[in-house]
Amino acid sequence: MGKINSYKHIFFDLDHTLWDYEKNSNEALNELFLKYKLNSLGINNCEQFTLCFEEVNRSLWDDYNKNKISRDGIREQRFLRILSQFEINNLELSEKLSTEYLMLCPTKPHLIPYTFEVLDYLKANYQLHILTNGFNDVQKLKLEKSNLHTYFSTVVTSDSAGYKKPMSSIFKYAIDKAEARKNESIMIGDNLQTDILGARNFGMDTIYFNPNKETHKSSVTHEIDCLSQLKSIL
Ligand SMILES: [Mg+2]
Numbered sequence: 268m269g270k271i272n273s274y275k276h277i278f279f280d281l282d283h284t285l286w287d288y289e290k291n292s293n294e295a296l297n298e299l300f301l302k303y304k305l306n307s308l309g310i311n312n313c314e315q316f317t318l319c320f321e322e323v324n325r326s327l328w329d330d331y332n333k334n335k336i337s338r339d340g341i342r343e344q345r346f347l348r349i350l351s352q353f354e355i356n357n358l359e360l361s362e363k364l365s366t367e368y369l370m371l372c373p374t375k376p377h378l379i380p381y382t383f384e385v386l387d388y389l390k391a392n393y394q395l396h397i398l399t400n401g402f403n404d405v406q407k408l409k410l411e412k413s414n415l416h417t418y419f420s421t422v423v424t425s426d427s428a429g430y431k432k433p434m435s436s437i438f439k440y441a442i443d444k445a446e447a448r449k450n451e452s453i454m455i456g457d458n459l460q461t462d463i464l465g466a467r468n469f470g471m472d473t474i475y476f477n478p479n480k481e482t483h484k485s486s487v488t489h490e491i492d493c494l495s496q497l498k499s500i501l
Contacts, residue, residue, distance in 0.1 A: 270501055274472075276447035277389060277501065279419075280432075280456030281399040284476050285382050285494075286409050291375035292324075293317045298371065299364055308360075310353050323348045331400070332431065332461055338402055342369065373408035378415070379478075381494040386418045388498055397422040398441045398454065400431045400461060421445045432458075433465025442471075455497070459485045474500065 300313040330336040346361040403426040410416040423441040425431035455474040456462025472488040
């Protein structure tokens with residue numbers, strides 16, 4: 268039995284909300300670190316490599332969300348910038364790392380704790396959807412390899428929609444595709460700007476997933492630090 272509310276459609280962000288980006292990415296980076304013996308090139312340990320990746324990647328994705336860089340731009344720049352931080356100037360290596368990371372990372376299956384438990388609980392009473400700023404091919408692979416794909420009626424990526432969160436156009440596109448109404452829909456995500464502010468400006472209720480309990484001043488309908496808490500809201 269679900270709670271009494273007017274929601275029929277739940278829209279989930281994917282990366283960092285259900286799919287454990289950090290864990291999956293670190294696993295892929297570890298494998299590449301060993302394969303290409305990056306320690307022999309001056310990167311002392313894999314932790315330095317993964318920390319540098321996180322920093323560079325976050326900054327590139329912030330730029331992507333603000334339309335300052337394209338999908339191909341991220342792919343070209345990511346490992347070039349990381350290697351250059353370790354004073355390694357090797358375009359060929361950077362291209363190899365970029366290609367192999369893109370192939371490897373989306374095949375990793377690790378999910379945020381309680382993902383399956385919560386989706387199994389919710390699917391009985393709601394239609395579930397994915398709304399992500401990721402790329403079509405990559406996000407599809409992640410959903411399949413982690414066995415998430417069977418839970419969702421629709422999957423909208425910024426790639427397929429032609430708009431990205433926080434633009435209202437992508438929320439409109441997503442609810443139209445889901446044949447939903449915004450007053451019976453709720454958005455769950457970890458990003459205050461793209462997921463929460465975007466949905467709120469569009470007129471949708473929101474659940475902010477804040478696992479690190481970061482302080483903020485944004486207006487959210489609900490806030491959780493563990494996915495299991497969704498059971499007391501929905
Ligand atoms: Mg996210």
